[in-house]
Amino acid sequence: MSEEVYEISDGFEDDEPDAMKNTDIDDQLYANVKAFKSSTRDGVVESVHVQWWKRPSGVAAVCLGLLCVILLAGIIGLSVYYGVIDHHNSTERNKLLASYSNLTEEKAQLQSSYNNLTKEGDQLQTERDFLSGRLTNLGWQNFDSSWYFLSDDTKTWKESREDCLERGADLVIINSREEQEFLFNLNKGVWIGLTDSVTEGNLIWVDGTPLTTPRYWHKPQPDNGAGRLDYCEEDCVEIRKDQRPLEAWNDLSCDRKIYWVCEKAMSKVIYAEPDMNKKVKFDRGEMEERIVDIYISADTLRDEPDSSGKRPFLVVAVVLGLLCVLLAGIIGLSVYCESVSNFIAIHLVVSRAEQHCQEGWRYFDSSLYFLSTEKKTWKQSRQDCLERRADLVIINSREEQTFVFNLRMRAWIGLTDSVTEETWKWVDGTSLTTGYWGKGQPNNGGLFPGQEDCVEIYYRQADPVQTWNDDNCGTNHNWICEKEV
Known part of the structure; x- marks a missing residue:
């Protein structure tokens, strides 16, 4: 497209540097930490993925599964064991059930016993008043x-x-x-x-x-x-x-x-205001005697040498419990180590991105963008990007196109048909699939055909997705470099 098509009012050249200076990237950088992609191109540590069973947490999970199998087998064995010897304890168990049945009948009395609660309610009221006054x-x-x-x-x-x-x-x-x-x-x-x-x-x-x-x-x-x-x-x-x-x-x-x-x-x-109106009559001495009788019966059942059989069960339970605690500690340590490793990796990525941003780069999605403050030809612009270990920007999505448009610059991008006329390729060698051309573009020069083989983005257009223009590669424009984080 010829330059006359884009004639604009005075001040167009001067307002580009100001627009470039007023972007705050800090919050966007930290809001998108999860979107960072590891790359060795800039010295950032590359992520290493291993099979899950080779990770410490994977090993711990396998051990936990094996322990669950052992625990289930032990429980089944003990259940069978106690099923065989249960008839030895039937008499004592019946006595305990009878005692607990009596206690169930008297449960209503226990639930309605508020003699002690009256005194405790008064104490809570006093403490509440004291705390309220102090605060x-x-x-x-x-x-x-x-x-x-x-x-x-x-x-x-x-x-x-x-x-x-x-x-x-x-x-x-x-x-x-x-x-x-x-x-x-x-x-x-x-x-x-x-x-x-x-x-x-x-x-x-x-x-x-x-x-x-x-x-x-x-x-x-x-x-x-x-x-x-x-x-x-x-x-x-x-x-x-x-x-x-x-x-x-x-x-x-x-x-x-x-x-x-x-x-x-x-x-x-x-x-909560305690209910002081509920009063009950409760023979505490009688209830204590009943509770003592039940515990004596329970002790008798537990201490019988031939009919208890509970001591092996307790030993197994304690051993399995210790194994569970040990395995939980291993899993916790593995998760902690992985968390520390991930934190260090993210910190390195953030530090690298902050360093670039301090040098004039801007962050979007998973890439950094450099906006030039001077103007050069398309070839010189790309050479500058390569020296910065980047390349002219490649636009891969509508969102990235909108982001570049909002930078408010008339600048070179990494698209050209200088090798084969009308075969547009990006600087990484991939072919153009989706373009965001302005109306009537590309026109290969209009009045001077065959001379416009490089592409610029022109922010003065009304529609952000219709801003590309083919121009003479020898024209001096600003440019935009891109590198992945």
Whole structure:
């Protein structure tokens, strides 16, 4: 396409460097750690896959299976053994069953016995009043079965949570409409214990549970900054005091300093009012005598030398239990070692990606992209990419095309038909399958046919997927390099 087709207003050349400088890659980098692909091209440790039975955890799993077989065989053998000798214990067992039947009949009396509970209820009431008074004097407020601390200064989300943890609490977790209204009525904009800083778009509470319901967002939140660079990434949640009580949540940059609310949950048993009206008559001495009789009968049955047969069973049970504990320890150690290995590998990948990003690269999906600040011919541009251990960008998907378009540059990409006219190939030698050509392109020069064998992306087009233009390979343009992480 000739240059006249793309004539634009003044300022087109000058605004490209500014657009290139305003991309924040840090949050996107960590949100996509799981998508990293190991590569030895940049010194990153390559993943090694082995058969599952060769891993420590696989060996431990096989051992656990064998142990389960042994345990099952032992249980079956013991069951047969006790089935044979069960007739020796029938008389003693019948006596015990009769004793337990009597106890079952008197169970209602035991369940309704609250003589001791009356005294314990009074003690719990006293302890509750003491605890309430102490927390109130320290600036805490009670609601339902929890205590809440409202800060009188401002901190970041992370600093706020650390303050709560030091108080033996955590940032507040909202579980009901009433709790949301209580916090809103504190009349301050405060941090709550909700964030998607681990995985973008996956909101979780500080106790690790995902956000389900209730949700009290102020429309149209959450919007992660609505694309405005001055808002930065918004991965933490606040309650705004200038909204309606049930539409007050807003995502905000975790580095903003605002007030916060800590929550310390108390057992509902402490706050339950004991029922002091239930009184019963209970002969404790008689019941103790019955219990003693049952234990004497049980001891007699256990100590009979010819009819018990339970000691071998206990020995087997203890041995199997120790084996289970030992195997659990082996499995735990294997899982821990694999976790440490995976953590080290991920850390190396992240470190390498951060190093590239500090050198002017940007991350998308599983690749890094370099945007030039100067202009060169297509061949010179590719040579620059190769010197950076990369190559001109190869666009493999609609999403990658949209990403490159949003870089807002008029730049060379790694596509050419310089070897065979109208046979478009990428710089890695693969043929073009899906193209994102502008209208009427490629036209091999238009007014000057046969001179346009290289492809640029032209961001001034309205449709992101109709931006490619064939141009003379000797024209000076910016360029975009790509390398896999």
